[in-house]
Structures are given as structure tokens and as C-alpha cells.
Amino acid sequence: MTVMEFTREIYWNVGHGAGTLAPMYALTLVSIAVFAWGFLQRLKVYRLGKPLNRTDNRGARIVGLLKDVLLQSKVLVVRGPGIAHGLFFWGFFLLFIGTCLILLQADFTDLFFDIKFLKGTFYLYFSLILDLAGLVAVVMLAGLFVRRYLVRPEGLETKIDDAIMHGLLFAILLTGFFIEGARMAVTELGTPLASWSPVGLVFAKGMVSLGEESLKSLHVGLWWFHMVLVVGFIMLMPFTKFRHILTTSANYFFADRGPKGNLTTLDLEDEDVETFGVTQVSEMTWKDIFDTDACTQCKRCQDRCPAHTTDKPLSPMKIVNQIGEVAFNNPEDNLVETVSKDALWACTTCLACQEICPASIEHVNKIVDMRRNMVLMEGEFPGEEVMAAVEHVEVNGNPLGLGYASRGDWAEAIGVKTLADDPDVDILYFVGCYASFDKRNIKIATSFVKLCQAAGLKVGILGKEEKCCGEPVRKMGNEYLYQSLAAENIELIKGYNVKQIVTTCPHCFNTLGKDYRDLGFDLPVEHYTVFLEKLLTKGSLKLRKDSFDCTYHDSCYLGRYNDVYEQPRVLLDVAGAKVVEMDKNRSQGFCCGAGGGRILAEENLGERINNKRVAMAAETGANMLVSNCPFCLTMFEDGIKGLGMEESLAAKDVAELLVERLT
Amino acid sequence: MKILVCVKQVPDMESKFRVNDGGKWYDEADLALRMNEYDEYAVEQAVQLKEQVGEADVTILSIGSDRVKETMKKALAMGCDRGVHVVDDTSYAKDPFEIASIIAAFAKDHSFDMIFTGMQSQDRGSAQVGVLVAEILGMSSISTIVEFTFDNGQVTARRELEGGLKAIVKAKAPALMTCQLGLNTPRYPTLPNIMKAKKKELLSVEVATLLQVDAVQETTRMYFPEKKGGGIVLEGDVGNMVNEIINILKDKTGVLT
Numbered sequence: 001m002t003v004m005e006f007t008r009e010i011y012w013n014v015g016h017g018a019g020t021l022a023p024m025y026a027l028t029l030v031s032i033a034v035f036a037w038g039f040l041q042r043l044k045v046y047r048l049g050k051p052l053n054r055t056d057n058r059g060a061r062i063v064g065l066l067k068d069v070l071l072q073s074k075v076l077v078v079r080g081p082g083i084a085h086g087l088f089f090w091g092f093f094l095l096f097i098g099t100c101l102i103l104l105q106a107d108f109t110d111l112f113f114d115i116k117f118l119k120g121t122f123y124l125y126f127s128l129i130l131d132l133a134g135l136v137a138v139v140m141l142a143g144l145f146v147r148r149y150l151v152r153p154e155g156l157e158t159k160i161d162d163a164i165m166h167g168l169l170f171a172i173l174l175t176g177f178f179i180e181g182a183r184m185a186v187t188e189l190g191t192p193l194a195s196w197s198p199v200g201l202v203f204a205k206g207m208v209s210l211g212e213e214s215l216k217s218l219h220v221g222l223w224w225f226h227m228v229l230v231v232g233f234i235m236l237m238p239f240t241k242f243r244h245i246l247t248t249s250a251n252y253f254f255a256d257r258g259p260k261g262n263l264t265t266l267d268l269e270d271e272d273v274e275t276f277g278v279t280q281v282s283e284m285t286w287k288d289i290f291d292t293d294a295c296t297q298c299k300r301c302q303d304r305c306p307a308h309t310t311d312k313p314l315s316p317m318k319i320v321n322q323i324g325e326v327a328f329n330n331p332e333d334n335l336v337e338t339v340s341k342d343a344l345w346a347c348t349t350c351l352a353c354q355e356i357c358p359a360s361i362e363h364v365n366k367i368v369d370m371r372r373n374m375v376l377m378e379g380e381f382p383g384e385e386v387m388a389a390v391e392h393v394e395v396n397g398n399p400l401g402l403g404y405a406s407r408g409d410w411a412e413a414i415g416v417k418t419l420a421d422d423p424d425v426d427i428l429y430f431v432g433c434y435a436s437f438d439k440r441n442i443k444i445a446t447s448f449v450k451l452c453q454a455a456g457l458k459v460g461i462l463g464k465e466e467k468c469c470g471e472p473v474r475k476m477g478n479e480y481l482y483q484s485l486a487a488e489n490i491e492l493i494k495g496y497n498v499k500q501i502v503t504t505c506p507h508c509f510n511t512l513g514k515d516y517r518d519l520g521f522d523l524p525v526e527h528y529t530v531f532l533e534k535l536l537t538k539g540s541l542k543l544r545k546d547s548f549d550c551t552y553h554d555s556c557y558l559g560r561y562n563d564v565y566e567q568p569r570v571l572l573d574v575a576g577a578k579v580v581e582m583d584k585n586r587s588q589g590f591c592c593g594a595g596g597g598r599i600l601a602e603e604n605l606g607e608r609i610n611n612k613r614v615a616m617a618a619e620t621g622a623n624m625l626v627s628n629c630p631f632c633l634t635m636f637e638d639g640i641k642g643l644g645m646e647e648s649l650a651a652k653d654v655a656e657l658l659v660e661r662l663t
Numbered sequence: 664m665k666i667l668v669c670v671k672q673v674p675d676m677e678s679k680f681r682v683n684d685g686g687k688w689y690d691e692a693d694l695a696l697r698m699n700e701y702d703e704y705a706v707e708q709a710v711q712l713k714e715q716v717g718e719a720d721v722t723i724l725s726i727g728s729d730r731v732k733e734t735m736k737k738a739l740a741m742g743c744d745r746g747v748h749v750v751d752d753t754s755y756a757k758d759p760f761e762i763a764s765i766i767a768a769f770a771k772d773h774s775f776d777m778i779f780t781g782m783q784s785q786d787r788g789s790a791q792v793g794v795l796v797a798e799i800l801g802m803s804s805i806s807t808i809v810e811f812t813f814d815n816g817q818v819t820a821r822r823e824l825e826g827g828l829k830a831i832v833k834a835k836a837p838a839l840m841t842c843q844l845g846l847n848t849p850r851y852p853t854l855p856n857i858m859k860a861k862k863k864e865l866l867s868v869e870v871a872t873l874l875q876v877d878a879v880q881e882t883t884r885m886y887f888p889e890k891k892g893g894g895i896v897l898e899g900d901v902g903n904m905v906n907e908i909i910n911i912l913k914d915k916t917g918v919l920t
Binding site for chain 2: 268271274275276375376377378379380381384387390391395396397401402403404405406464480
């Protein structure tokens with residue numbers, strides 16, 4: 001082989017003089033100007049929102065941004081369209097890098113320093129990679145086109161933006177190949193270089209019969225057309241869903257860095273504040289508005305929303321889009337009315353939407369903020385039963401309306417004392433309302449205590465001094481009542497010398513362990529599954545293996561909110577369980593329907609969420625549905641009765657199964 | 664328009680009740696306290712009337728120890744304008760006539776156009792205080808109302824009678840209404856109103872300055888109902904159950920002899 005420097009002439013056939021460069025850069029400048037102007041208009045709308053610091057912790061934010069953009073890590077979670085998008089992105093991204101390299105050489109290093117780097121072996125790979133990147137991008141785009149326009153999945157909203165995007169991207173990629181083909185047909189056919197652009201080669205062979213003159217005029221025409229398309233692409237970015245290239249990426253940087261699912265703790269002492277919660281765009285933060293621009297309407301949230309999939313008028317995606325509509329078109333409109341109260345009350349705050357969102361959008365806080373407005377400003381609840389439950393919490397410290405003084409009665413029989421009687425304990429068991437008062441759930445409380453006693457631990461409770469942690473009323477929007485309950489519980493617990501708190505309720509766990517942090521509470525809090533798993537590992541808890549079949553339900557507040565998926569499964573495994581997983585498990589688990597304060601409310605719209613989850617459990621063929629949360633257990637007991645499945649399916653808590661297997 | 668609402672703080676009925684040492688009332692330990700349910704309807708109706716007529720001033724009155732202020736604050740948060748706390752640590756020992764006299768003694772110089780009370784209290788349940796107040800003040804009263812309209816000084820109320828019957832009664836203001844379940848749905852106080860309530864006037868009056876009568880009733884003893892034998896639930900085949908019933912009737916009663 002002759003020693004030949006592999007390369008190609010940049011601006012071949014188009015020319016590299018002022019005649020080309022001047023209009024080319026003029027167009028580029030115009031497109032950048034339109035792009036900048038367009039985004040500045042949107043920036044003004046983001047600024048309608050209140051301040052929120054999302055530029056702290058920059059190092060970690062940049063790492064997150066790079067990971068989520070370059071590795072497409074969130075997009076890829078949903079395999080089918082996720083992989084198509086990922087591959088398309090990588091293809092297009094490589095073409096973008098390639099274009100930048102060409103620009104760098106032609107108009108900078110070569111122009112000023114006579115340095116050319118697009119040559120030799122590097123050029124061969126450069127050529128091959130860009131050629132294949134284009135192919136992958138076209139094929140993936142075609143796949144996404146088929147999905148959107150031919151076999152559209154339910155709920156995939158398709159607008160003019162989608163048509164513009166598909167059309168423009170196809171045109172850009174295809175004109176690229178035709179330009180390459182025309183150039184290769186004239187300059188590379190028959191040279192060893194040609195095989196390093198296999199797709200271009202196909203185009204070249206197809207076009208070669210046109211003859212050199214026609215190819216050259218076609219080439220220059222297409223080159224400018226391609227240029228105009230790219231300029232159009234840049235200009236359209238702020239005005240179409242193309243904006244997500246920028247906004248979604250930026251949202252990875254601005255993403256909530258935890259604690260997961262945290263809500264703003266309102267300052268209720270500030271006397272200058274006259275409104276609470278959100279009903280106007282101006283009462284949201286800028287991030288809430290920015291989120292609406294980061295949404296690509298991929299509907300992943302909607303597909304996983306337990307309210308939406310049981311025919312309730314709630315779609316997390318739609319709420320985000322509606323907020324965007326109001327912010328950009330009618331910023332004075334009432335958000336609660338726009339979104340609809342039924343939609344807002346339907347949310348179980350299960351966090352499935354946020355967990356799956358490939359754009360790092362925060363849905364739940366927006367919903368709770370609007371609920372706060374309804375409750376704190378209008379005194380409104382989803383139903384009278386909820387108002388009654390809230391009043392029960394005010395009067396008796398529990399939503400069931402039972403006398404507060406009998407809160408600790410369940411513990412007398414098993415020799416558990418209150419801290420008021422005997423404060424010298426190993427752990428404080430924060431029992432929660434359901435395990436204190438509800439007959440079915442008292443079994444969980446006694447099981448847990450017996451397990452601790454078997455491990456040689458002394459457990460204390462707060463008894464009648466304990467009050468509801470405030471979680472259900474907080475999620476229903478009653479921040480005021482939540483903060484008064486929290487303040488009382490915190491002051492009470494701080495008055496005893498508590499070293500470790502354990503809860504059997506994931507809602508108490510999340511609230512004491514995370515939400516109370518904002519109110520100056522910092523004692524270690526663990527959910528009993530995590531606590532017992534440690535005792536097991538240490539060897540202080542000994543269990544007999546006694547095999548059984550079951551399926552396991554990840555409660556939202558232990559799973560998604562706290563990423564505890566393995567410890568309960570370890571406990572079940574040690575107990576001898578053969579767990580048959582439901583399709584929706586772990587981070588994609590399906591809510592029981594009781595979160596977000598919905599445990600207090602009647603479920604009057606659509607199918608019952610608990611029935612749906614119980615049906616999923618029954619599908620596994622297991623005859624036992626095991627959970628780790630008193631709300632879940634209550635919902636499953638109801639669902640099993642509702643579906644008449646008492647004979648074939650039993651709802652159990654992990655603690656019950658363990659206590660049966662104490663050695 | 665001047666409106667008076669009388670409210671009583673009572674224990675939540677789910678509380679663990681114990682008879683106190685004197686044996687004449689319940690012990691206060693371990694009780695959760697709240698506004699008497701029927702008084703909530705009274706407060707709500709007063710606030711609705713204020714909203715209807717626009718210019719009105721709603722006074723909330725409660726008799727009891729310092730702790731009743733908590734309940735008064737809720738009424739203020741629901742929309743009442745000012746509070747009068749009649750300080751009396753032994754109000755529970757007073758009979759309905761004494762309580763009504765205290766209220767009337769306060770109300771007589773204030774020319775209230777409307778007075779709302781609960782139909783009865785959840786703890787004593789005498790259902791006398793409201794109507795006695797009206798009688799002492801010489802004003803019309805309608806008891807046990809479940810519907811209320813006010814038009815230019817004319818009250819039209821629907822009141823409950825025995826046996827599920829209802830009556831529509833009209834009266835001219837000034838008048839007193841005792842409020843029954845079903846009249847309205849008491850509102851949940853909004854946070855700004857809870858905040859405002861903390862700054863509203865809450866006047867304290869010593870009970871001695873208002874009480875000029877003696878009791879006409881005496882409580883002799885308070886006790887839990889005696890435990891009687893539990894009921895029997897028959898289950899199983901209908902024929903067998905019929906035979907069992909016949910046997911029980913034969914053995915334990917004289918109806919078949």
C-alpha cells in the first residue's frame with residue numbers, strides 16, 4: 001500500500017473563502033441569537049418563581065449531570081424507548097463532536113497555525129465512527145418514529161413539536177449522508193478510504209451515475225440545505241420540545257439532592273407571610289417552573305402512577321404540563337383550579353413518578369404545595385371523613401379518634417413500660433397510631449417487641465405521651481398540625497435519654513428520621529426490618545428456618561423514599577421464604593393506596609388501588625402477601641376481603657413471620 | 664348586628680372516663696378536651712350569619728377554668744370576633760339554671776340580636792341551658808334547629824320533633840337558637856385565621872360578678888351503668904335456633920306459661 005496520508009479536504013467543493021464563510025457564520029450567529037433570545041424569554045418565566053438554592057454542592061451536581069447526560073442513565077431505565085433514545089443520543093452526540101472537530105481544524109488550528117489533525121489513522125476512525133453514528137441515529141430515529149406514529153402506546157401525547165423534531169432530525173441526518181455520498185462518489189470511490197465510510201459508500205455508489213458535474217452541484221446545494229436545517233434546529237430549540245436537550249440536561253444539575261422526597265418545612269412563625277401553599281405560579285419556586293420545561297412528556301410517570309392507572313383524574317405528567325401552560329401563558333391563573341382538586345387529592349405521594357422521571361422532575365412537592373393551599377388557606381379536605389380524622393388527630397393525637405390515654409394499653413400484657421415509668425432502655429420503639437390502636441396492627445407491635453426481647457434488648461415506648469408523627473396530615477397539606485405534633489414529639493423524646501429509635505411504620509420512620517431533621521431532631525431512627533437484620537447479622541437474634549411461599553410488597557416509604565429493599569428480603573430468606581416477586585417490585589413497586597394521607601380518605605374515584613395491588617400479588621400464585629407497613633397491611637386486608645380472596649391469600653407483616661420462627 | 668355564641672369545653676367521648684373522688688362528676692385525668700359538638704354548629708351558624716349580613720360582631724362566651732381558652736381560640740379561629748371567658752374552676756358542679764343565669768347576666772346589658780347555643784352538651788346533656796337563657800332574657804327561642812334562615816330580622820328555622828317529624832318555626836330577632844346535628848358542617852379554621860385568633864380580644868370575667876342565683880338541682884351521685892348479663896347470639900340452623908329460643912323463653916321468662 002502506498003504511503004498515503006488519509007484525510008479529506010474540508011469544505012471540499014463548497015469553498016473556504018469569504019463567499020462560504022461569511023454567509024455560514026452569519027447564519028450561525030443569527031441562529032445563536034434567536035436561540036439566546038428564545039431562552040431569555042423563558043428565563044423570565046422561570047424567574048416568576050421564588051428563589052431556591054440548587055447550585056450548592058457543585059462538584060456532585062456536575063458529576064450527576066455528566067452521568068445522566070452522557071451515560072443516559074435515567075433514560076435507559078425503561079428499556080425499549082430508553083435504549084432507542086440512548087443510542088440516538090450517542091449517535092447524534094458523536095456527530096456533534098465530529099462537527100466541532102471539523103470546525104476546530106478548518107477555522108482555527110489550520111487557519112491560524114497550519115495544524116491539521118484530521119488525518120492518518122485518526123481520520124480513518126473519525127470517518128468510520130461518524131459514519132456509523134449517523135447510521136445508528138437514523139435507525140433509532142426510525143424506531144422512535146414507528147413507536148410514536150404507527151404503534152403508539154397509550155397515553156403518548158403527540159403534538160406538532162414531535163412532527164417538527166422527527167422531520168428535522170431525519171432531514172439533517174439524511175442530507176448528511178447524501179452530502180457524504182456525493183463527495184465520496186467524486187473523490188473517494190475506488191480508494192481504500194471509501195471503505196472507512198461504509199454507509200457513505202452505499203450512498204456514493206447509488207449516486208455515482210449522476211456524473212461529476214451534477215454530483216458537485218447537488219453536493220453544494222445539499223450542503224447549504226443541511227446548513228440551513230441545522231440553523232433551523234438551533235433556532236427552534238427554545239420554541240419546541242428540542243429545548244429538552246438543554247433544559248433536561250440542566251435539570252440533572254439542578255436535581256433535588258435529597259433527602260429523598262423531602263418537602264419544604266414551612267416557616268409558620270413568620271408573621272409577614274400571609275399565604276401558605278401554592279395556588280399561583282409566583283408562589284412556586286423557579287425550579288417548579290423550570291421542571292415544566294424539562295418535561296419531555298415521556299409519560300413514564302403517568303404509566304406508573306397508582307392513581308392514574310386506576311382511572312383517577314391524576315397524571316403527574318399532566319400536572320407538570322398544566323403548571324407550565326399557566327406559567328408561560330396565563331401566569332395569573334389559579335393553579336389549584338387548573339389542575340383540579342380531585343387530581344390533587346388523588347395522589348398517594350408514592351414517589352413512583354419522581355423515581356422513574358428521566359428529567360429529574362419533582363412532582364410530589366408541587367402536589368403537596370397545592371394541597372397546603374387548600375387546607376391552610378381554604379380549610380378544605382377531600383371529604384368530611386378526612387376532616388374528621390384530622391380533628392381526631394388534633395384532639396386525641398391519632399386519626400382513628402380513639403382516646404389518647406389508651407395508646408399504650410397494648411403493651412401492658414407483654415411487659416413493655418413507658419419511658420415515663422422507666423427511661424432506662426436500649427431502644428425507644430415509636431409505635432405509631434395503627435400499631436397502637438388497630439387490632440390487626442397491634443400484632444405487629446407485639447411481634448416486634450417479642451423479637452427484640454428475644455435478642456436481649458429492653459424496649460420502651462412513649463405510651464399515652466406519644467402522638468401521631470404527623471405524616472398523614474402533613475401529606476394531606478396540613479403543615480400546621482404536622483409541625484405542632486412534631487414539636488410535641490420532639491420535645492418529649494428529647495426529654496428522655498434516648499439512644500436509638502426504631503419504628504414499625506415506614507411513615508413514622510421517614511418522618512422522624514428525615515422530616516423532623518428540619519425541626520432540630522437528630523436522634524438515629526431505624527425501620528424495624530433494618531434494625532432486625534443487623535441483630536440477625538450480629539447473631540443476637542436467632543431464627544428457625546421454616547419454609548413458605550410468599551410475595552413481598554415494597555412499601556413506598558421504606559422502598560423508594562429510603563431505598564431499603566434488601567434487608568426485609570434477607571429477613572424473609574432467613575425465615576425460609578421463597579419469594580415470588582410481583583412484576584412491579586423494588587423501586588418500581590406499586591403503592592397500596594394509603595400513602596399521602598389517603599389512609600384517612602375514602603377512595604371514591606376509579607378502581608381501588610389496594611384491590612389492584614392485591615390482584616398483582618395473587619397473580620404470582622403465592623398464598624401470602626408480605627409487607628412491612630401498617631398502612632399497607634390495612635389496605636391489603638381490606639383488598640383481600642373486597643376481592644373475596646380470604647381463602648387463597650393472606651396479608652402478613654414481616655415481623656409476624658419472624659416471631660413465629662423464634663428459636 | 665350583635666351575636667352571642669355560648670360554647671362549652673367537653674371531654675372527647677372516646678376518653679377513658681373515671682368517676683372523681685367526690686363521686687359527683689368525672690375525674691379530669693387522661694381526658695382529651697374539645698368543643699362540644701353541638702356548640703360547633705352554633706359557632707358555624709353564627710359565623711355564617713355574620714357573613715350573610717356583613718356588619719356583625721360575634722362574641723363567644725365560655726364558662727370554666729383556664730383550659731377552656733383553648734376551645735375559645737378555635738371558635739375565634741372559625742370567625743368569631745371576641746371572647747368572654749367566665750372564670751369558674753367549679754363550673755362542672757353548677758346546675759343548668761345557674762349556668763343559664765350566668766350567661767343571661769352577661770348578655771342582658773349587651774343587647775344581642777341573636778344568641779346561638781348547642782342543643783345540649785355532650786357531657787351533662789341536660790339540653791336546658793339555651794332555652795333557660797332565652798326565658799331569663801325574655802326572648803324567643805327555637806330549640807333543636809336543623810335549618811336556619813335569616814331575613815331582615817325574621818328567623819325561619821326547621822326544628823326536630825320526636826318521631827322523625829320536623830317543624831318550621833318563625834321568630835323575630837332578638838331570638839335564641841339551640842343547634843342540632845345536621846344544621847351545618849362546621850368549617851376547618853384556616854391558618855391565617857388561627858394566627859389572627861391569637862390576637863383577638865379575650866376578656867376574663869370572674870364568675871362571682873355574674874352569678875346571683877342558687878342551684879335548683881342537686882347531683883347526688885355519678886356512677887357507671889351496672890354491668891348486666893351479656894346477650895346471647897344464636898347461630899346455625901334456623902330450626903334449631905327456633906327450638907333454642909323456645910327453650911330460653913320457657914326457662915327464663917313467663918311468656919309461654
